[in-house]
Amino acid sequence: MSQFEQSPSQTIGPFFRNALIEMTANQNNLINENTAGQKIIITGLVLDGNSQPITDSMVEIWQADANGYFNHPADPNRAKADPAFSGHGRSEAVNGGRYTFTTIKPGIIPGTVTPYINLRVFARGMLIHAISRIYFSDEAENDNDEVLNSVPAERRHTLVAQLDPAEPIPTYRFDLNMQGENETVFFNP
Amino acid sequence: MTQFNPINWKTHPPYIHPPYRSTAKRGPLKKLLPLPQKLSELTGPVFGADTVNELDSDLTRNARVNGEPIGERIIVVGKLLDESGNAIPNALLEVWQANACGRYIHKVDQHDAPLDPNFTGCGRVLTDANGEYRFTTIKPGAYPWGNHENAWRPAHIHFSVFGTNFLQRLVTQMYFPGDPLMSLDPIFNGLPDENGKKRLVSDYAHDITTPEWALGYRFNIVVNGPKETPFETKEA
Numbered sequence: 001m002s003q004f005e006q007s008p009s010q011t012i013g014p015f016f017r018n019a020l021i022e023m024t025a026n027q028n029n030l031i032n033e034n035t036a037g038q039k040i041i042i043t044g045l046v047l048d049g050n051s052q053p054i055t056d057s058m059v060e061i062w063q064a065d066a067n068g069y070f071n072h073p074a075d076p077n078r079a080k081a082d083p084a085f086s087g088h089g090r091s092e093a094v095n096g097g098r099y100t101f102t103t104i105k106p107g108i109i110p111g112t113v114t115p116y117i118n119l120r121v122f123a124r125g126m127l128i129h130a131i132s133r134i135y136f137s138d139e140a141e142n143d144n145d146e147v148l149n150s151v152p153a154e155r156r157h158t159l160v161a162q163l164d165p166a167e168p169i170p171t172y173r174f175d176l177n178m179q180g181e182n183e184t185v186f187f188n189p
Numbered sequence: 190m191t192q193f194n195p196i197n198w199k200t201h202p203p204y205i206h207p208p209y210r211s212t213a214k215r216g217p218l219k220k221l222l223p224l225p226q227k228l229s230e231l232t233g234p235v236f237g238a239d240t241v242n243e244l245d246s247d248l249t250r251n252a253r254v255n256g257e258p259i260g261e262r263i264i265v266v267g268k269l270l271d272e273s274g275n276a277i278p279n280a281l282l283e284v285w286q287a288n289a290c291g292r293y294i295h296k297v298d299q300h301d302a303p304l305d306p307n308f309t310g311c312g313r314v315l316t317d318a319n320g321e322y323r324f325t326t327i328k329p330g331a332y333p334w335g336n337h338e339n340a341w342r343p344a345h346i347h348f349s350v351f352g353t354n355f356l357q358r359l360v361t362q363m364y365f366p367g368d369p370l371m372s373l374d375p376i377f378n379g380l381p382d383e384n385g386k387k388r389l390v391s392d393y394a395h396d397i398t399t400p401e402w403a404l405g406y407r408f409n410i411v412v413n414g415p416k417e418t419p420f421e422t423k424e425a
Contacts, residue, residue, distance in 0.1 A: 004272050004273070004274055004414070005200055005272065005384065005385070006196075006197045006201070006272060006412060006413060007359060007361055007388050007411045007412065008200045008201045009201050009202060009359060010360065010361045010362040010376060010377075011209075011362075012347070012360050013347060014295070014297055015287075015295040015297070015298060015347075016285060016347065017295055018285060018293075018295055018309055019284065019285035019311035019312070019347070023245075048215050049214035049218075050214055052214075054215060056297075060358075062229070062232070062233060062234065062355050070228065071235060072233065072235055072354075074190065074228065074231050074353075086235075087234065088233070088234035109229060111227070111228070118229050118230070120358060122360060123215055124215075125209070125211030125212050125214075125215035126204065126212065126215050126216055127204065127212060127376065128196075128201050128202055129358070129360065130204070130217055131224070146225070147225070151222060178216065178217060179217065183217060185219075185222055187222050187223070188195060188222065188223060188224065189223075189225075189230050
């Protein structure tokens with residue numbers, strides 16, 4: 001038995017912007033000139049059950065560096081982690097429900113086979129955030145990923161960001177569909 | 190790796206809570222799928238002392254333009270713990286709130302109540318080595334919202350909490366004891382259990398109240414803790 005019970009979640013509400021976005025600059029740009037790795041852009045819409053953009057939502061990501069290491073004490077490879085990369089990003093999706101991150105393609109975390117990014121979405125109208133993952137369409141080893149393979153085949157595509165070949169910087173499109181035929185897979189870790 | 194307790198859905202609200210109307214089209218409808226807890230789940234952003242400055246935790250001073258903000262000055266303290274009672278140090282807490290009149294600085298808030306030129310209602314603080322935090326602010330006012338006829342949010346302070354890993358991330362709201370609007374609020378009542386609701390109501394803390402200065406409130410926050418394996422010791 002746990003001594004203490006979890007404090008329950010409540011909605012982020014519509015007014016988070018001044019505190020969570022404006023008080024810290026550039027949270028949706030995870031890189032600087034010293035960061036190692038392939039620069040990429042990930043962008044997408046947060047859409048409700050009527051396919052309308054959720055213009056008071058926020059997306060957070062957490063990812064490994066270009067070598068698959070985390071700058072965190074739980075990672076046995078922390079000493080090798082890129083000091084110029086925190087791994088955490090945050091983007092409001094206020095303008096038309098679009099979020100955007102500039103980051104690097106994560107490396108493969110030891111013990112896994114393909115790169116991915118952990119994601120959370122928060123919004124007014126969500127009493128608790130939802131947890132998902134971003135995989136990349138140009139990774140051949142996705143087919144061997146334990147988590148992707150645990151997802152029903154017809155829903156797997158909702159976790160895979162699509163590389164847009166038209167963009168000079170590799171740009172991946174990843175919409176979050178909160179409901180509907182293409183509802184994004186959300187997890188309960 | 191040490192596994193953590195999952196989200197306790199007996200305590201946390203569901204995605205769809207019809208009395209809070211906006212939830213209907215925004216929460217996932219399909220069943221959540223299991224996700225093994227691996228390194229990517231058991232790590233998270235690390236915040237250093239340079240993340241915050243002293244003024245960040247004093248909302249009565251961090252936005253002054255031409256004087257003091259109006260309203261009842263309060264001090265909010267608390268401890269960030271996991272379910273085993275371990276204090277969580279160096280965790281970033283971000284707070285935001287309405288001013289004393291129930292108006293947010295946010296441009297979308299068009300409630301017909303005055304803005305306070307000396308108050309943004311935004312702050313940040315890191316927990317100390319004992320997992321404790323403290324900030325000074327103005328008691329927020331109640332405000333109307335469009336959910337239903339004569340809908341008013343009880344006074345509250347929003348909290349965004351980073352624990353030590355991805356699983357401990359929490360966004361919640363702190364309420365004030367004795368507020369009659371809580372029992373009428375579909376957001377507060379989205380919580381499925383009465384004990385969970387109580388955990389979001391701060392306590393008046395006379396030991397924190399400072400003579401001739403400000404009233405004190407205490408609000409402890411508990412996030413997922415490591416899974417306890419009671420037989421492990423015997424087997425070892």
